[in-house]
Amino acid sequence: MGERRRHITDAERRTRLAYRHRLAPAARAGTPEEVADALVALHGTDPATVYLAVGARLAQASATVAETGRALYEDRALVRMHGMRHTVFVLPAPLTAVVHASTGLAVAARERASLLKDMAAAGAPDAAWLAEVEESALAALARRGQATAAELAEDEPRLREQFVYAAGRSYEGVHTVSTRLLRVLGVEGKVVRGRPLGSWTSSRFRWALAPAHAAMDTGAAQAELLRRWLWACGPATEADLRWWTGWRAAEVRRALAAIRAETVTLDGGGTGHVVEGDTGPGGADPGPDTAGGPVAGRGGEPWAALLPGLDPTAMGWRERDWYLAPGPRAALFDRSGNVGPTVWWNGRVVGGWAQRSDGEVVWRLLEPDAVGREAEAAIAAEAERLREWVGATRVTPRFRTPLERELSG
Structure with a gap:
């Protein structure tokens, strides 16, 4: 008989999430770079999500806007680029080579082929003409x-x-060469989004040349990305891994084998995967707290969080029953599967929140029987904390969800 596999309960998964995702008060981070490193990648499709996700996890939330702007646009320690599932993410700069090689190259080839096909069908100039324009545009951007x-x-x-x-x-449209070409160059890792034209909530960005990085073998890059993500989010099922990466099943299994991932059993009878050696109770060294010490021995301290739409924690797994009951989902997701602003208590999504036009942060519990007065007080404190650092800025999620629309109105 084979060795019995370790069982990780839903409760233990929620404890791991609290510390590894920097959501428990004792685990909050000191800088945006620490937040991004802990989460592997921050969703960047909605620019406000990046700041709101960081602010929810910083020990000093008042520094969110200034420090995140510094990391993105001054130090370039964080980079906004296309990544998994052809989605825009904000990544730690050292991870850009890994993401590009593991996921970007295949998507880039499809994007360039699609652009050339569409141009040919429209009678537009050929690939040689496009190559000239591309070279000239990159030179102009360098200047x-x-x-x-x-x-x-x-x-x-x-x-x-x-x-x-x-x-x-029925979906006929007119495309400008710049729109499609810059998108392709972004996926190819040649350009990235630079400073926004407006405030930190603006969706209009300047372009900049991508930071140079060494080429990586695709298999090695996939193994490294999977290792990092499993450390942050394990245990995860194969369905979770395929969904988050956008890879084929064979690629996921090859990467799991390369990092010698271990399998565990989960509540409900599923099989999960963790990084080798990460099967101990509570996880082996879940990560440093804000003082730099280990948090592995801590119990599950109560915590509340108000996370933004598309937050990487709320969107981290495809199979979400262990932290989000089926009932509230219709109110918290749009029709395309994008999550809106969520209220968390001890590792579970218990409601949603929104900001009104006067700046007030309002929230509603969708499972009121699952929480008590302690939870409501903690959630109210987080709402006030959020209101204070956001200040006069008004944030409307790019993807509106039923509860967010109702609350904000």
Whole structure:
């Protein structure tokens, strides 16, 4: 008979989440770089998500905007780029090579082929013409440092040329060369999004050349990314891993074998995977607390959090029953599966929140019987903490969900 596998309960998974995702008060981080490193990647499709996700995890939330801006645009310690599932993420700079090699190369090849196909169908110039425009645009960006597409078109007017996409079909549209080309260059890891044109909630960005990084073998990069993510989010099922990475089942299994991942059993009868040696009670060394010491021996201290839409914790797993009951999901997700702002208590999603036009942060419990007065007091304190550091800024999630719309109105 084989060796009996370790069983990790839902309660233990929630304790791991509290510390490894820097959500328990004792585990809060000192810098945005520490937050991003702990979570592997911050969802960047909605720019406000990055700041709100960091602020929920910083020991000094009042420093959120200044420190996150510093990390992104001054030190370039964090980089906004396309990554898993063709989604925009904010990553620790050392991880850009890993993400590019593990997920970006395959997506980039498809994106460039799609652009050339669409241009050919529209009778637009060929690949040689596009290569000239690309070389000229990158040279202009190098001279300028950072620039918008419109500014680059001043130096390379061919970026303004347009072609009809999907002519004759219901979704026919007109694309500008700059729009499609810069997107392809982003996926290829040649350009990244720089400073926004407005405040920290703005969705309009300048472009910048991507930081240089060494080429990596795809298999090695996939193994490294999976190892990092399993450390932050394990145990996870194969379905979770395939969903988060966007890889094929064979790629996930190959990466699991490469890092010698261990299997555990989960509540409900499922099989989970953890990093080798990470099967101990509570996880082996879940990570440093804000003072730099280990938190492995701590019990599960009560904690509350208000996390933004698309937060990496709420979106981290495909199989979510262990932290989110089926009942509240219709109110918290949009039709495309994007999660809205969520209220957490001790590792479970118990409600949602929103910001009203006057700046008030309001919240509602969707499972009121599951929490008591201690939880409500802690959630109210987190709402006030959020209101204080957000200040006069008004935040509307890019993807609106039923409860967020109701509360904000």
